[in-house]
Amino acid sequence: MIHGWLPTRSALAKREYPGTTGERCPHCKVKETTWHALGQCKHPASCQARDKSRAALDICIEEGAPDDNAKDWLRWIYWTRHGTWCREGAPHPPGGAGPERGERDADAVLAANVSDLGGQQIWAGVIPSGLHGRLVVKGGMSEDKASKLIAKLSKLARMASREVWLARCKWINENGTNAETRNAWRTAVRRVAQNHFMAVGSLAAAKSMANPQFEAWRQKVVP
Numbered sequence: 001m002i003h004g005w006l007p008t009r010s011a012l013a014k015r016e017y018p019g020t021t022g023e024r025c026p027h028c029k030v031k032e033t034t035w036h037a038l039g040q041c042k043h044p045a046s047c048q049a050r051d052k053s054r055a056a057l058d059i060c061i062e063e064g065a066p067d068d069n070a071k072d073w074l075r076w077i078y079w080t081r082h083g084t085w086c087r088e089g090a091p092h093p094p095g096g097a098g099p100e101r102g103e104r105d106a107d108a109v110l111a112a113n114v115s116d117l118g119g120q121q122i123w124a125g126v127i128p129s130g131l132h133g134r135l136v137v138k139g140g141m142s143e144d145k146a147s148k149l150i151a152k153l154s155k156l157a158r159m160a161s162r163e164v165w166l167a168r169c170k171w172i173n174e175n176g177t178n179a180e181t182r183n184a185w186r187t188a189v190r191r192v193a194q195n196h197f198m199a200v201g202s203l204a205a206a207k208s209m210a211n212p213q214f215e216a217w218r219q220k221v222v223p
């Protein structure tokens, strides 16, 4: 399970407006990938949507986790900081509480799995392996209760991603950047196509050109 295809600016830039500016996040000025839009973008509205979703997760953890150590684990897995889901700066995973070597090993496996998955998959609803066992064996939950708690958290994570995407679409459409970029690109295509040194002859032919070739011509015609 991963986040599905989203019309981010870097995705649209491949077919709509090639070039260096079209694919960037208008707020952060970096390439807007799916993970940037959902987890990393620092636009206040996107951060606010993440913080709001976080509150629902915190309630679920507070009410559902069997003990304080399990709560620490769940907060660590669904890491949020300064309104983003970037894991840089996340503290070390909870652990060391179990005197048993087997428990410490199980904690290490869970921590490694969370790192392997990364924020993008966690917030797409992927459940780290070892979490169920942690809740049952160490937390004393029944198999059924642990499964239900994990399913609820996974659902809340997916809903959080959805909310962040909706917030992103709202602010990006409000500032009109997509439309402006698209119009600027269409104008550029026309001017490139009309230019005598380029022999493609039609708008359709210009649009079907490979990006680097088009970009080189575009830069000559439209500064």
Ligand SMILES: [Zn+2]
Pocket (backbone or CB within 6 Å): 025, 026, 027, 028, 029, 036, 040, 041, 042, 043
């Ligand atoms: Zn951004």
